[in-house]
Amino acid sequence: MSEPRRLAVCIRHAGNDLVAAECANLTGGAPDEHGLALCDDLSLVARSAYVRTGADVIASAETLDALVEGVCAADFDATAFRIECVRTTDRFDISSLDAIIAVADGMRGFFPDLDDPEHRFLLAIRDDGFWFGEIVTEFTRAYRRHHDKPFQTSNALPPRLARALVNIVSPPARVILDPCCGSGSIPMEAADMALTAIARDRSAVAVGKARGNLAHFGHAVDVEQADARHSLPRADAVITDLPYGIQLDYAENEAREILASCAQAAPVGVFVTKDDITPMLVDAGWTDVETFRHRKWTRYTKGFERTVHRARSGVVGPP
Numbered sequence: 001m002s003e004p005r006r007l008a009v010c011i012r013h014a015g016n017d018l019v020a021a022e023c024a025n026l027t028g029g030a031p032d033e034h035g036l037a038l039c040d041d042l043s044l045v046a047r048s049a050y051v052r053t054g055a056d057v058i059a060s061a062e063t064l065d066a067l068v069e070g071v072c073a074a075d076f077d078a079t080a081f082r083i084e085c086v087r088t089t090d091r092f093d094i095s096s097l098d099a100i101i102a103v104a105d106g107m108r109g110f111f112p113d114l115d116d117p118e119h120r121f122l123l124a125i126r127d128d129g130f131w132f133g134e135i136v137t138e139f140t141r142a143y144r145r146h147h148d149k150p151f152q153t154s155n156a157l158p159p160r161l162a163r164a165l166v167n168i169v170s171p172p173a174r175v176i177l178d179p180c181c182g183s184g185s186i187p188m189e190a191a192d193m194a195l196t197a198i199a200r201d202r203s204a205v206a207v208g209k210a211r212g213n214l215a216h217f218g219h220a221v222d223v224e225q226a227d228a229r230h231s232l233p234r235a236d237a238v239i240t241d242l243p244y245g246i247q248l249d250y251a252e253n254e255a256r257e258i259l260a261s262c263a264q265a266a267p268v269g270v271f272v273t274k275d276d277i278t279p280m281l282v283d284a285g286w287t288d289v290e291t292f293r294h295r296k297w298t299r300y301t302k303g304f305e306r307t308v309h310r311a312r313s314g315v316v317g318p319p
C-alpha cells in the first residue's frame, strides 16, 4: 500500500459536484463518491464549505489484522481517545463497530473516552483496505453566521455555496471580484477567508445592501455602483452569480456583454446560472469551461439546481 498521507472527509455529495471540486482545490485530493479523499494538504480544511474533517494517516493496510499490527507498531499519543469510522465498502465481512474495537484493542496503554476525547481518530474502510489516522482539523462553518445578515434579498446565494465558489479558485486567487454582487454573499465569504474582495453592482439599492451587510460583519470591502458591462477592476478571479437565468426577464445580450467584460478583468472566472451557459462563455472569450451541478434540497421543494461554471479567460493571462 502507498505511504501514509492524509485523509479528508467531505459531506455526502449526491447532486453536488462542487464538493469534489472544492476538496480537490483545497486539499489536492479528489473525494470518492462517498466523500473520502486521500490528499496532501489539510491546512485549508478549516475554511471549507464541504470538507468536514482531515486526518493525518498513522497506518494503512489491505487487511484489518495488518492494520492493527501497524497501529501497534506506530508511536503516537492516544490518551482518552475516540475512534470514528467512515465505511465506503461492503467488501470486508466485519461490522464497523467490530473493526473499531479491533483497532482500539491494539492501542495498548491507552483508554477510550467517548464523551470527552483528547484525541479523535478516523478509521476509514475502503475498497482498497483500512486507513487509520488522527483527526487534526475540522471545518469551522464560519459561513453560518452570514445567514443572519441584516439586508436580505430573495435571490441571494446561500453563504455555504458562496464560500465553495471562492474555494474552487482560491488558492491561488487572492483578489476576488464580484461584478454583480447583489447583497454581497460572495465578497462576504472571500473577505471572511482573509482574501481581498471587490464588489460592484449597477443597482444603488444592491450596493447599499452589500455595504450594510459587509460592515455588519466587520469586512472591509471596496463596494461601488458600476455597470459590469463596462470597465471592471483587475482581479485574480471573477466570481459571480449572473442575473441571467434567474431573473427571467433579463436580456441575454446584457449577460453576454457582462461575460465579455469579465474576461478582460481576470484570468479565471466562476459563473453561477440556472442552466449550462458554456456556449455563451465560449462566445464571450472564455476557454476550458468546466461545469459543476449544485442541487439544494429543501423541506418544501425537490431541489433547486444551479450550474456552476469554472473557466479560463482567453483574453487575460495569469498574473
Ligand SMILES: C[S@@+](CC[C@H](N)C(=O)[O-])C[C@H]1O[C@@H](n2cnc3c(N)ncnc32)[C@H](O)[C@@H]1O
Binding pocket: 153, 155, 156, 157, 179, 180, 181, 182, 183, 184, 185, 186, 200, 201, 202, 203, 206, 226, 227, 228, 229, 241, 242, 243, 246, 254, 258
Ligand atoms: C442574482 S443577483 C446577485 C445576488 C448576489 N449573489 C447575492 O447573493 O445577493 C444579480 C445582481 O446582478 C445585478 N446586475 C444586473 N445587471 C448588472 C450589470 N449590468 N452590472 C452590474 N450588476 C448587474 C443586479 O442588480 C443583481 O443585484
